[in-house]
Amino acid sequence: xxxxxxxxxxxxxxxxxxxxxxxxxxxxxxxxxxxxxxxxxxxxxxxxxxxxxxxxxxxxxxxxxxxxxxxxxxxxxxxxxxxxxxxxxxxxxxxxxxxxxxxxxxxxxxxxxxxxxxxxxxxxxxxxxxxxxxxxxxxxxxxxxxxxxxxxxxxxxxxxxxxxxxxxxxxxxxxxxxxxxxxxxxxxxxxxxxxxxxxxxxxxxxxxxxxxxxxxxxxxxxxxxxxxxxxxxxxxxxxxxxxxxxxxxxxxxxxxxxxxxxxxxxxxxxxxxxxxxxxxxxxxxxxxxxxxxxxxxxxxxxxxxxxxxxxxxxxxxxxxxxxxxxxxxxxxxxxxxxxxxxxxxxxxxxxxxxxxxxxxxxxxxxxxxxxxxxxxxxxxxxxxxxxxxxxxxxxxxxxxxxxxxxxxxxxxxxxxxxxxxxxxxxxxxxxxxxxxxxxxxxxxxxxxxxx
Amino acid sequence: xxxxxxxxxxxxxxxxxxxxxxxxxxxxxxxxxxxxxxxxxxxxxxxxxxxxxxxxxxxxxxxxxxxxxxxxxxxxxxxxxxxxxxxxxxxxxxxxxxxxxxxxxxxxxxxxxxxxxxxxxxxxxxxxxxxxxxxxxxxxxxxxxxxxxxxxxxxxxxxxxxxxxxxxxxxxxxxxxxxxxxxxxxxxxxxxxxxxxxxxxxxxxxxxxxxxxxxxxxxxxxxxxxxxxxxxxxxxxxxxxxxxxxxxxxxxxxxxxxxxxxxxxxxxxxxxxxxxxxxxxxxxxxxxxxxxxxxxxxxxxxxxxxxxxxxxxxxxxxxxxxxxxxxxxxxxxxxxxxxxxxxxxxxxxxxxxxxxxxxxxxxxxxxxxxxxxxxxxxxxxxxxxxxxxxxxxxxxxxxxxxxxxxxxxxxxxxxxxxxxxxxxxxxxxxxxxxxxxxxxxxxxxxxxxxx
Numbered sequence: 001x002x003x004x005x006x007x008x009x010x011x012x013x014x015x016x017x018x019x020x021x022x023x024x025x026x027x028x029x030x031x032x033x034x035x036x037x038x039x040x041x042x043x044x045x046x047x048x049x050x051x052x053x054x055x056x057x058x059x060x061x062x063x064x065x066x067x068x069x070x071x072x073x074x075x076x077x078x079x080x081x082x083x084x085x086x087x088x089x090x091x092x093x094x095x096x097x098x099x100x101x102x103x104x105x106x107x108x109x110x111x112x113x114x115x116x117x118x119x120x121x122x123x124x125x126x127x128x129x130x131x132x133x134x135x136x137x138x139x140x141x142x143x144x145x146x147x148x149x150x151x152x153x154x155x156x157x158x159x160x161x162x163x164x165x166x167x168x169x170x171x172x173x174x175x176x177x178x179x180x181x182x183x184x185x186x187x188x189x190x191x192x193x194x195x196x197x198x199x200x201x202x203x204x205x206x207x208x209x210x211x212x213x214x215x216x217x218x219x220x221x222x223x224x225x226x227x228x229x230x231x232x233x234x235x236x237x238x239x240x241x242x243x244x245x246x247x248x249x250x251x252x253x254x255x256x257x258x259x260x261x262x263x264x265x266x267x268x269x270x271x272x273x274x275x276x277x278x279x280x281x282x283x284x285x286x287x288x289x290x291x292x293x294x295x296x297x298x299x300x301x302x303x304x305x306x307x308x309x310x311x312x313x314x315x316x317x318x319x320x321x322x323x324x325x326x327x328x329x330x331x332x333x334x335x336x337x338x339x340x341x342x343x344x345x346x347x348x349x350x351x352x353x354x355x356x357x358x359x360x361x362x363x364x365x366x367x368x369x370x371x372x373x374x375x376x377x378x379x380x381x382x383x384x385x386x387x388x389x390x391x392x393x394x395x396x397x398x399x400x401x402x403x404x405x406x407x408x409x410x411x412x413x414x415x416x417x418x419x420x421x422x423x424x425x426x427x428x429x430x431x432x433x434x435x436x437x438x439x440x441x442x443x444x445x446x447x448x449x450x451x
Numbered sequence: 452x453x454x455x456x457x458x459x460x461x462x463x464x465x466x467x468x469x470x471x472x473x474x475x476x477x478x479x480x481x482x483x484x485x486x487x488x489x490x491x492x493x494x495x496x497x498x499x500x501x502x503x504x505x506x507x508x509x510x511x512x513x514x515x516x517x518x519x520x521x522x523x524x525x526x527x528x529x530x531x532x533x534x535x536x537x538x539x540x541x542x543x544x545x546x547x548x549x550x551x552x553x554x555x556x557x558x559x560x561x562x563x564x565x566x567x568x569x570x571x572x573x574x575x576x577x578x579x580x581x582x583x584x585x586x587x588x589x590x591x592x593x594x595x596x597x598x599x600x601x602x603x604x605x606x607x608x609x610x611x612x613x614x615x616x617x618x619x620x621x622x623x624x625x626x627x628x629x630x631x632x633x634x635x636x637x638x639x640x641x642x643x644x645x646x647x648x649x650x651x652x653x654x655x656x657x658x659x660x661x662x663x664x665x666x667x668x669x670x671x672x673x674x675x676x677x678x679x680x681x682x683x684x685x686x687x688x689x690x691x692x693x694x695x696x697x698x699x700x701x702x703x704x705x706x707x708x709x710x711x712x713x714x715x716x717x718x719x720x721x722x723x724x725x726x727x728x729x730x731x732x733x734x735x736x737x738x739x740x741x742x743x744x745x746x747x748x749x750x751x752x753x754x755x756x757x758x759x760x761x762x763x764x765x766x767x768x769x770x771x772x773x774x775x776x777x778x779x780x781x782x783x784x785x786x787x788x789x790x791x792x793x794x795x796x797x798x799x800x801x802x803x804x805x806x807x808x809x810x811x812x813x814x815x816x817x818x819x820x821x822x823x824x825x826x827x828x829x830x831x832x833x834x835x836x837x838x839x840x841x842x843x844x845x846x847x848x849x850x851x852x853x854x855x856x857x858x859x860x861x862x863x864x865x866x867x868x869x870x871x872x873x874x875x876x877x878x879x880x881x882x883x884x885x886x887x888x889x890x891x892x893x894x895x896x897x898x899x900x901x902x
Contacts, residue, residue, distance in 0.1 A: 169639040170621040187638040188620040257708030273791035298771040310764035320749040340724035
């Protein structure tokens with residue numbers, strides 16, 4: 001069972017040991033804790049001194065495991081203070097892809113110095129040239145390769161004697177003399193095969209693979225679509241460059257979903273509900289100020305009709321209904337389109353179909369809510385003209401909300417920007433301005449009927 | 452490489468074959484296509500007749516693979532029309548957990564009939580009693596179990612001769628005579644071990660496991676936290692009941708993230724951007740009507756101050772700024788809290804800390820945006836009182852937005868409801884009503900200074 005519920009208790013015991021200088025006891029305690037929980041334990045410690053001592057109790061191997069389970073920010077703080085020689089030793093013991101992530105965050109000169117102290121430098125260096133969000137940036141060299149002309153017996157002996165280190169030890173990749181990917185065989189196929197069969201005969205020759213520059217979202221989609229454990233990365237000559245493991249892509253899937261949600265409302269992905277206030281201010285303020293400026297546009301629209309409002313104040317009563325309902329209707333559509341784009345369910349080619357659907361939806365839905373709102377107007381004012389104006393404004397704004405709700409994210413995608421980019425903020429500006437224009441504009445035209 | 456880009460082309464070729472009755476050609480074509488792509492191909496076919504013929508070209512095995520790659524809705528349509536005896540044959544060939552999902556969607560009497568025709572009935576029946584969203588509902592019996600007293604050689608021979616069918620073939624679960632989980636050994640450890648070692652000596656004895664009633668979100672969190680490929684499910688006596696594989700949980704992670712986004716704005720998780728209009732109406736209408744009713748509450752708040760507005764129409768200009776900015780500020784907070792709860796980063800115990808943070812944030816942010824809006828008021832009206840009212844209303848509403856933005860999702864969680872449940876809709880009602888109350892209420896008190 002997971003021990004994480006007890007982190008706080010264990011953390012206290014550990015602090016007591018550290019305070020009492022019972023270091024051997026502390027080492028023994030840590031040895032019994034899974035690295036993922038060690039990370040939580042580390043974060044639960046109260047002072048920088050405790051954390052410092054905690055780190056010093058771990059071997060380079062132990063530090064490597066710990067770093068793999070911390071998030072970027074905490075990891076960065078540890079690495080900053082770590083002597084460069086120790087860092088090289090720790091990185092040597094990490095998974096390739098994680099070591100690359102850490103190296104890429106260092107200033108170039110320091111990166112070169114650390115790399116030159118690493119025994120795995122030759123393996124790591126080629127991985128450094130790729131974008132972090134691409135297949136090349138995610139891939140690791142921790143795979144096992146077999147030659148296609150080996151027999152099953154030779155392959156088994158190779159595994160037994162060489163015990164190659166591998167993150168992915170179930171899929172074995174089959175290469176030819178030029179390291180070109182020929183197929184894949186799994187350990188189970190190897191075990192059940194006749195020992196004299198050649199690997200080429202038992203391997204699966206069609207392997208789904210990606211190029212180093214393939215985007216990580218596409219990799220995640222492929223690994224889910226075909227239900228794979230790992231995805232090989234090959235260059236234009238079909239030479240195997242590395243593999244991406246499913247667990248790294250699970251992180252991508254979760255992070256991308258959070259990103260979509262956050263971006264829609266102008267949040268920074270690195271923020272959490274417990275981030276300090278100053279961080280929150282720095283990160284949220286830019287979009288909130290953009291939002292304020294767009295609200296000013298809505299205000300100036302209303303300002304234009306101030307005269308009408310002073311004559312027919314009842315119009316102001318319906319401003320929040322028309323604008324608010326348009327905003328909510330449109331936000332639903334935007335959410336749907338953003339997520340459907342992310343899941344690969346729709347493409348730009350579907351634009352007209354979605355717009356058409358949302359117009360029909362807006363007509364039906366707008367008629368229902370327009371009539372309900374007109375009913376409220378009638379019961380408040382006993383003026384049929386006001387009811388009619390409210391109906392038209394609601395119907396019109398709901399249709400506009402559906403159309404813009406579709407076009408904003410698809411438009412961002414068309415110009416290769418993030419479809420989620422603060423789309424909720426842009427959308428509500430449109431629905432506010434257009435709702436007010438229709439409500440107050442029609443009201444101004446018919447002002448004589450309303451007073 | 453993936454062939455999915457060519458689905459449309461291949462689909463056309465297939466339709467031509469089916470029209471020309473070139474069935475053997477069609478069978479050959481299908482044999483060269485991955486089941487995941489067969490599913491896309493199936494969906495690309497234009498008429499129900501083509502789809503019918505497509506299905507008839509597949510073996511029971513092929514139909515099982517196809518169903519595993521279709522989504523719930525499409526799958527349901529195929530199963531409805533399938534003769535019950537064929538369905539039993541197909542389910543026999545599916546992964547346990549998927550077969551259980553399908554059986555659970557059938558009416559009880561039919562489920563019993565289909566089950567009685569299945570050769571795997573004894574394996575499936577115990578899985579049927581669990582909730583679909585629990586570990587028990589996700590687990591499969593497709594694992595390989597070894598006895599702890601076997602030697603590595605015996606285990607290898609067992610695998611070679613018995614070739615047990617397994618979804619998870621890398622982790623081998625080690626049981627005692629009473630089927631209690633004792634440890635886990637992976638194929639790699641087995642291959643490199645001395646053939647005479649007992650399994651007990653090479654296995655990892657600490658296994659992270661869950662109970663059948665553990666929620667799927669918790670399972671997903673554990674598998675990510677500990678970076679596992681599979682998670683064993685054990686009952687209170689430690690007897691191994693099944694395993695959950697990482698790929699099933701990746702679907703859970705993706706689905707839960709989408710669910711959070713959708714629920715926040717009152718969307719149904721089953722909707723996609725391309726769902727038909729009638730489906731959209733049926734699914735979106737309930738929450739949009741709730742939203743309309745809450746907007747009516749905002750309208751009635753404004754109605755209460757109609758007299759003030761007719762005297763000072765400029766107040767109406769600032770209604771959308773105050774209400775809108777409060778809504779957007781609060782939505783950011785709600786999004787953050789909903790997602791942080793889902794990722795397990797915060798719990799109910801953090802409530803006061805988050806509220807405190809958001810109050811401080813609201814004070815700082817509200818002061819900035821309040822002063823900017825007051826500046827606009829001053830430049831439009833040259834009335835210092837109006838500017839003051841606008842400042843107070845903005846500051847107050849931004850703080851309220853932060854507090855309610857936190858309390859709405861945490862409140863839902865406290866009463867064991869979904870924190871995301873249309874939280875955006877509730878929140879904007881609060882920010883509208885309270886924003887109007889502060890703006891128009893203060894305006895009414897000071898109306899003599901404004902005219």
